[in-house]
Amino acid sequence: MPADRKDGRIVIVGASLAGLRAAEALREEGFTGSLTVVGDEPHPPYDRPPLSKQVLLGQATADTLELPMRWDPDAEWRLGVRATGVDLLAKRVMLDDGESLPYDRLLITTGTRARSWPNPEEGTLDGVFTLRTREDGAGLAERLTARPERVLVIGGGFTGSEIASACRELGLEVTVAERGPAPLVGALGGTLSKLAAVMQRNHGVDLRTGVTVTALNGNGSFTGAQLSDGSRVEADVCVVALGAVRNVEWLADSGLAAGPRGIACDAGCRAFNMYGIVTDDVFVAGDVSRFPHPLFGYQMLSLEHWGNAVEQAEVAAHNMVSPGPLQRPHLAIPVFWSTQFGLNIKSVGVPTYSDHVVIAQGSLEARRLAMVYGYRGRVTAAVTVDMAKSLDYYRHLIETAAPFPPPPGALDRAIAADIPIPSAVPDPSVLSHGPTVALTGHLPDRRLTVV
């Protein structure tokens, strides 16, 4: 490695949000060496959140979502090329076109892909979609524009719920099949998931909970599905929204600590190898990473959040060009948002790292509230529904490990604000999809259960 960390060769594998922001940040931090960004999609980095919202509603087309560059990263873009492996000793990234790229430092931002339907024959029926890429978004939007009789959404996580919301807004019949007790339960716990269920039903969604889809029917084209309760759903479009799979397979022989839960790294985004020893020259950021967070018991966190991709990429870039004592940790508090059924849902902290919740402001009835999550008597998360401007206050309570339940005095404080109820965070294995925040250690309200 060159003595000057601001020079040399950096390769970024993964050309989506985290990869782009890291590339920009490297230049902002004064990196003057050669920079190569490898991406398996043929497009320059684009924004994904609109794919399940504006694109389906016809307010934007999938090919107009290119991410703006805040700073020209002056990089060589190797798009439409897949990385197939890393040789840590020779310091080279292998590509599927036979080439290999030498690096001094490597950043892995390969993110996730949609989990596909387990039966490939059924999953490739015409009319069956997943939603992760531009092509997915364009294809599904086109199919919805043709006004199908009914859409079946498998999985009631954020993506599934947003798709169902878009379908109802378009006036389409939609069925949501969720294995857990309610939509969003994996991300938000039991109480708010009840509100989510009411919202879906009030907006005309045919919501089926506690069921799994056992088979997709069709002869060439999708015609319907079989559910575990013996019922059948007739539909002509099916969206498989079963959560995400981390893109780590290409690292199988690399010797890095890469597995189904992501690539483990330290708080400074430095990857661990398979023996738990930190590497000096391989960094990880975005959805594919899992990192320890002191506010959540140093558990390894795996986040599928837009904001985390940006912030972690910036920390990784900083640390890649800074000497050890000037490196900094990625300790940002997780934040994400969703828009569905006319509600703005925002979350700060880790709702699944909780044993109890209180409604601190507003009410379920008013559809406007702040729910605060606590673990062993301190605040660990908050979720607001149409009350996003309170979020900063709760973020501060999380950052300072404030006592739970939160102090009294909020002006629109709910009557129930003093009575914590169990947060009812389910075991992820009972869900159809993954929660968007995965604690990759244990479930805090069932502390002895290893998951």
Next chain:
Amino acid sequence: MDSTTLLARITAYASRPDPYPLYAELREAGPVVQQTDGSYLIGTYHQIAALLHDPRMSADPRTRGEVTRKPPFLRLDDPEHHRLRTLATRPFGPPHSPGRVDGMRDEIDRIAEELLEPFEVGRQVDIVDDFAYPLPVTVICRLLGVPREDEPLFRAWSDVLVAAADVRPDDESAETDKAGDQARMEMGGYLLNLAEQRRGEPGDDLLSAFVNEADPALRLTQEELAETAVLLLIAGHETTVNLITNGTLTLLRQPEHLDRLRREPELLPRAVEELLRYEPPVHMRERIPHADMDVAGIPVPQGASVILALASGNRDPQRFRDPDRFDPARPDNQHLGFGSGIHICYGGPLARVEAYAALGALLPHLGTASLVQDPPPYRQNAMLRGPRHLPIHL
């Protein structure tokens, strides 16, 4: 000097031209500085931002039990505030009227150009009376649906109301408050009467939209309509006048930036953000804790008067690099010029459009202009700070 009288010194008229050294003293004195009058003065950015988002802080003067009349939504708490603000937003902004403000751009440009017609080289003009005041007044009249000819009427009411809304530590204010209530009543009655004329015959204005709302659940009561209309009419011009005037003054004092903006007019939106940080029209807001609180380790009792010095937060070196420098291209400029939290300025989008239009049209006339008087005479108000006149020689 004694930091417990900072509020009195800041609000003293002699400090009006340059309160910034006092704000620096305030930030030095700590995050929470109790005043001899019992109020708590807060001047650091992060503390102000935290309190603006704190659901325990009330904006409603009734929290202290001193008035019983329901105030406009600017001084209400959730959930009442949310309801009224949401109803007031329906005809004004997204999601129901997303193009409303943007659709006024051409009209605002035209108004600015008309006002600038008499601006000839060699003349002396008053930026306040000849430009910065009539522009937003014409715009807000058009938007609300108020006849422009009635301006002298509501200007008189507005002056009294704004005086009553000022921060006054010594509080010889019974007279001022009484006059304020009287003016509010008269102005509310006037606006209700105007709205009544639109019932069933709606025009393209907010009063028409309010009074002709079809859904009974989304209708304002008579009292709410009066309060809301008064608020929009006053807030819709009092602050924008100061934004445009402060902007002109700042640029005339720093000709290198004036030249740069003339060369690079595309910088204007960022320059306006910087003006909102550097010379904001609103210097202070008052909040009242709903419960006994601990603010940065200092106990602040329920019902206390907490004065958030937004303009001081805007110059906090802990938040902004080189904060006393006006930098029209400043990055990371999340100022407190429009406040923050649930009460973040309702009219912000309109104020921005007006400031771009006003300064954009005015800049070409300022090439040879000079200040006649520096500092210019300021208005009495410490909370809504700005020059009373800004005479310049073109």
